[in-house]
Amino acid sequence: MTTPVSTTAARRRPALPYAAIVIPLVLAVTTASVVLPVTATAAVPDGPAAVAAAPLLGDDFEDGDASGWSTSGGQWSVGSDDSRVYRQRGGSGSASARTGDPTWTDYTVTARIKPTTLRPGRSTIGVLARLQSSTSYYYLTLRSDNQLELSKLVSGRVTSLATAPATVTLGTWHTLRLAVTGNSLVGQLGTVSVSATDGQFGAGRIGLVSTSAAGSFDDVLVEPPAPAPDRERPSTPGRPQVLEVVPGAVTITWPASTDNVGVTQYYVYQGDQFYTQWIARIVPDNSPLTLPIGATAASSHFSVSARDAAGNTSTISSRMTVSQPPSFPRSGDNTVPPTAPGPPTVLGVTAEGYRLGWEPATDDLGVVEYHVYHVFNVDEIRVEAKVTTNTAVIVPRGGYETVRIVAYDASWNSSSSVTVQLPPPPTPSALPPGPPAR
Ligand SMILES: [Ca+2]
Numbered sequence: 001m002t003t004p005v006s007t008t009a010a011r012r013r014p015a016l017p018y019a020a021i022v023i024p025l026v027l028a029v030t031t032a033s034v035v036l037p038v039t040a041t042a043a044v045p046d047g048p049a050a051v052a053a054a055p056l057l058g059d060d061f062e063d064g065d066a067s068g069w070s071t072s073g074g075q076w077s078v079g080s081d082d083s084r085v086y087r088q089r090g091g092s093g094s095a096s097a098r099t100g101d102p103t104w105t106d107y108t109v110t111a112r113i114k115p116t117t118l119r120p121g122r123s124t125i126g127v128l129a130r131l132q133s134s135t136s137y138y139y140l141t142l143r144s145d146n147q148l149e150l151s152k153l154v155s156g157r158v159t160s161l162a163t164a165p166a167t168v169t170l171g172t173w174h175t176l177r178l179a180v181t182g183n184s185l186v187g188q189l190g191t192v193s194v195s196a197t198d199g200q201f202g203a204g205r206i207g208l209v210s211t212s213a214a215g216s217f218d219d220v221l222v223e224p225p226a227p228a229p230d231r232e233r234p235s236t237p238g239r240p241q242v243l244e245v246v247p248g249a250v251t252i253t254w255p256a257s258t259d260n261v262g263v264t265q266y267y268v269y270q271g272d273q274f275y276t277q278w279i280a281r282i283v284p285d286n287s288p289l290t291l292p293i294g295a296t297a298a299s300s301h302f303s304v305s306a307r308d309a310a311g312n313t314s315t316i317s318s319r320m321t322v323s324q325p326p327s328f329p330r331s332g333d334n335t336v337p338p339t340a341p342g343p344p345t346v347l348g349v350t351a352e353g354y355r356l357g358w359e360p361a362t363d364d365l366g367v368v369e370y371h372v373y374h375v376f377n378v379d380e381i382r383v384e385a386k387v388t389t390n391t392a393v394i395v396p397r398g399g400y401e402t403v404r405i406v407a408y409d410a411s412w413n414s415s416s417s418v419t420v421q422l423p424p425p426p427t428p429s430a431l432p433p434g435p436p437a438r
Pocket residue numbers: 060061062083084085218219
């Protein structure tokens with residue numbers, strides 16, 4: 001019997017019917033068939049890739065009956081082959097068996113068909129779709145003269161819509177597939193396909209047909225059209241938020257993105273200069289995420305984009321910026337920041353670089369750490385040193401460069417700072433003359 005699949009899963013056998021079916025290529029000759037030593041593997045869609053929506057109907061006849069089917073012409077009965085099959089034994093005249101729902105519009109009907117009697121000429125056997133009455137429908141058939149034919153029957157009058165050469169072999173299973181989608185009609189037998197555009201019948205039941213032919217039918221399956229691919233990108237995620245900053249790391253989250261299907265990934269971007277940005281992590285959701293902060297990053301910025309399973313990517317969120325944290329754990333809840341340290345001056349030039357010094361900052365609880373900010377290459381900014389005393393060594397880069405000192409107390413309150421220009425590195429001509437060359 002036919003099984004409406006809304007209540008139970010399709011009753012098709014999972015392994016055999018829709019797996020790859022090997023069809024011998026047979027050269028059609030009027031007097032004899034010559035079997036070529038070549039086989040074609042018909043890649044009939046199966047498995048997770050093709051199964052997006054539940055089938056509308058499936059019947060493998062293993063329950064031994066054909067309830068749900070109505071017939072006209074022929075001699076229809078459920079019998080045994082390699083499994084239970086629906087057989088049409090009448091080898092003359094037209095026969096059809098129909099089932100399904102007259103409101104079905106777009107779908108694919110698939111069936112395995114084994115012709116057992118084909119008469120010379122235009123003997124046909126196949127599947128039908130969008131049935132209006134027993135004499136009006138679209139149908140896809142195997143023809144005894146080795147053609148795959150897509151046709152339309154209107155009040156009993158046949159219009160051939162498309163044909164393609166195909167190999168039709170008595171006593172062999174053929175998987176026929178007819179897809180009706182809007183005005184598009186596509187028939188398939190393995191790698192052979194036929195198609196046409198016709199809008200006369202917009203909806204209707206499915207069925208099995210034969211004309212001057214007998215055969216067996218099995219594993220009838222009706223599936224809704226594959227869902228349209230998701231082309232809608234997720235919404236832009238919200239600006240990341242800081243949950244916690246500790247020495248060398250920050251923990252962030254962000255307001256989630258939404259998508260018509262579903263967000264599957266977030267790309268988390270990080271940068272340590274205005275113009276830098278790299279993918280720090282790819283994560284499945286906006287759960288708290290801890291990321292390292294580079295030791296010389298004056299500040300680090302974070303932003304995220306969302307992706308769906310189809311690979312659509314949202315625009316990137318607004319940036320959130322975190323200053324380089326002190327190198328010691330935050331303690332206490334003091335709120336009074338240190339005073340600004342004095343302007344840094346170059347105390348001397350050593351092999352390691354410039355030795356800087358500054359007047360110490362003061363704080364109600366005490367200064368714990370100084371950060372030396374160094375700007376060079378116009379706009380590149382680094383924390384070149386984190387020190388506990390009021391001196392530090394930095395490497396001059398040349399060109400216009402500035403430095404400033406920020407003081408931190410134990411509660412990570414930070415001072416203001418005074419920016420000064422760093423003098424250019426000494427040039428060789430300014431150095432004292434060396435010993436005369438010999
Ligand atoms: Ca069966």
